[in-house]
Amino acid sequence: MPTPQTIVQVRGVSKRYQLGHVPVVALAEVSADIHANRFTVISGPSGSGKSTLLNLIGSLDVPDTGSIRVGNDHLSSLSDDQRSQFRARQIGFVFQSFNLISVLSAIENIEYPLRLTDTPKAQSRARASELLAAVGLAGKGHHLPSQLSGGQRQRVAIARALVARPALVLADEPTANLDRATGEDIIRLMRRMQHDTGTTFVFSSHDPALLEVADDRIHIVDGRIDRVEPASEILS
Amino acid sequence: MKLLSIAWRNILRNRRRTVFTLAAVAVSATAMLLLGGYVKATVRALETDTVRQVGHLQIMAKGFLEFGRGNAGRFALRDHEAIAAALRADPVLQSLLVTATPVLQVQGVAGNYAEGTSTNFAGSGWDPQARSLMLEWDGNHMRLPPGAVFISEDKPHAGVIGAGLAQLLGLCEVLAVKDCVPVHQATVDASTPVMASDLAQLTQRAMEPVRAEPAEQAVSVELMSSGATGAPNVVRMEVLRAQRQGAREFDAMFIGMPLALAQRLLFGPQGKGASAVVLQLKDSGDIERAKARVQAVLGTHATPLEVHDFHTIQPNFDQVVAMFTAIFRFVTVLMAVVTLFTVANTINMAVNERIGEIGSLRAIGFTQGHVRGMFLIEGALIGAIGAGVGALSAIGLGEYVINRSGLRWTPPGRSAAVPIAVDILGNPAFIATAIVLFALLACASSWWPARRASRLEIVEALRHV
Secondary structure: OOOOOEEEEEEEEEEEEEEOOEEEEEEEEEEEEEEOOOEEEEEOOOOOOHHHHHHHHOOOOOOOEEEEEEOOEEHHHOOHHHHHHHHHHHEEEEOOOOOOOOOOOHHHHHHHHHHHOOOOHHHHHHHHHHHHHHOOOOOOOOOOHHHOOHHHHHHHHHHHHHOOOOOEEEEEOOOOOOOHHHHHHHHHHHHHHHHHHOOEEEEEOOOHHHHHHOOEEEEEEOOEEEEEEOOOOEOO | OHHHHHHHHHHOOOHHHHHHHHHHHHHHHHHHHHHHHHHHHHHHHHHHHHHHHHOOEEEEEOOHHHHHHHOOOOOOEOOHHHHHHHHHHOHHHHHHEEEEEEEEEEEEEEEEOOOOEEEEEEEEEEOHHHHHHHOOOOOOOOOOOOOOOOOOOOOOOEEEEEHHHHHHOOOHHHHOOOOOOOOOHHHOOOOOOOOOHHHHHHHHHHHOOOOOOOOOOOOEEEEEEEOOOOOEEEEEEEEEEEEOOOOHHHHOOEEEEEHHHHHHHHHOOOOOOEOEEEEEEOOHHHHHHHHHHHHHHOOOOOOOEEEEEHHHHOHHHHHHHHHHHHHHHHHHHHHHHHHHHHHHHHHHHHHHHOHHHHHHHHHOOOOHHHHHHHHHHHHHHHHHHHHHHHHHHHHHHHHHHHOOOOOEEOOOOOOOOEEOOOOOOOOHHHHHHHHHHHHHHHHHHHHHHHHHHHOOOHHHHHHOO
16 A cells, blocks of 8 residues: 655644633644545544644644644745735635625635636636536525525535645534534535545544544644544654 | 725625715715815906906016005106007917006095095006906906996096095995995084195196096096105096995005096106006916016016016915915815724724634635735725715716806905806816825725734634624
8 A cells, every 4th residue: 555645744833822811722742744635534622722733734823833834835934925825725725604705606705716816717717617516506606605505605615615726625613513414415525525636635523424434533632632543643 | 806896895795884984975075076166166266356457467667566656656667658569569479468558556645625535545547448358358267247347538537436435535425335434524624625725726737738627517536646756746536436345445545547547647747657567368377478478578678677477466366265275175184084084984894894704815815915905995995986976966066056056255355246156077187186085095094994904813813703
């Protein structure tokens, strides 16, 4: 069996937050590798630091110490603008609350990341339509987010995350705001999209349904990696 | 483009708030444009009135402005006819000129000896025909009715006096002057001769070579002035009517008379001379060109001459313009402050409502500059649209309501009422400037909330509910 290629390398990453006057350690000296083209779940109880790790990998936040490499990009060396460009090119996000732009229609939401990369309009519209159909929302392109159900919004969010052909899709508890059946639909959709596109998916979740379908599982407790199963490797 | 489209949709998101903000900006822009249009129209009307009264340029002996009133003889242009003829003959000035005509300023004592009253006067003598032409000037296309000319060549002894002067001389009743207080009769000593014998002799002597004297029954006043040689001269002037002047002091001294009568008063029966040669141009925009040409034509004149424009001759004009300009600027600043705070409040509320969305946009690749730009564009759109609506409303109100209302007012220092008018459509650059100004103001007032939005922590923004 060939050695899986590492797409994300986390080394000695710590992150503290200030909760009022109380410092809270979200991550303490975390190191991990995430393999390309896999379906990886970061699991753990609430407040364990899984979302923080996801945010740091997605360059939404910067670690206090340690380094993160995604592909060939060393995130700690990037400026704020460079991190924005990195996110636009390399990362697709799926959030628990969908976080669609309410004034844009479904298809516009999907194609908007491409507008940031100066992709020609016709090309971005075609790509968005293709993904809209792929997530099962053909015909709903001109609906505003407020006119879609929770599951449909999350499908739009998944299509938006994939539209720029990112190296990595990060999903922060994507099924938490959905009922069980819809959540399972979304998991199946993401699994299929991951399979079809060959994109690496990383989730934070404690949804057992999601844990079951994951290729790799990284379990975090109190800001430290508790265990990795079955394929990722704990380095410290 | 990507920012413009999303900014445009965002301002339509909370329509009620946007409508209120647009209304505030529109009202500010309307007020600014209406006041600006009103100031412009009023200044043009004032310029028309000023140019009618004193022309565009006056050529006078060097020092006349400073000392001429005290020694009219010394500073008189004895060869004014030759000067005016040379200017009229110049091919460049020919195309610019309406008229080149002499004026003679004269002052002294006016007496109505029948009533035993006398007072100082300040008069000017004009060529009646040229004066009539001057008072028709409408180079600013204001369509103001021509000023009335009461002096005429047919009546070389007749002139007009200020209503205040008529009151001081006890001529209210005979001249049928409105709002005029009759002289208190008790102040007149019945035993006093109606005219001192030496003055009567002077008057008689001054009248001798003149063929057309005022008729016995005509209302007349005696005018006495220190002549060019220092000796007193007296003439009798028939008073055609009293004409109220804008300033009380001037009204109490004003006399307008034919040039020949003024010359006789100052220089004696055969004397010729003028205080200045007045040039009225077809277009006020040609003042500098005409001035340079006059200086070239008269450069070799025997006596040193000065050429002054109406701004120098009538400093009151610039003062009134400065007053209106100051009021306009003050109101503009007030409107700008209203716009600044209104738009800043709206954009600030928009930022607060869209914190989560700002986080999403940052997550998909918006830079801080994109976020800042999006809110700045929203502010600029509100400013530009509000100012556009304001411009339309100002044009509607100004051109179709105020300009057709027929309202009039008398500007300070003026005797003639001018229409209350606004000139907005005649100045498209002003409209464009106002729209750009309000767009920039709104953009500036969005700066702080936009900056705040761009600096939000992405993770915190995404967590915001």
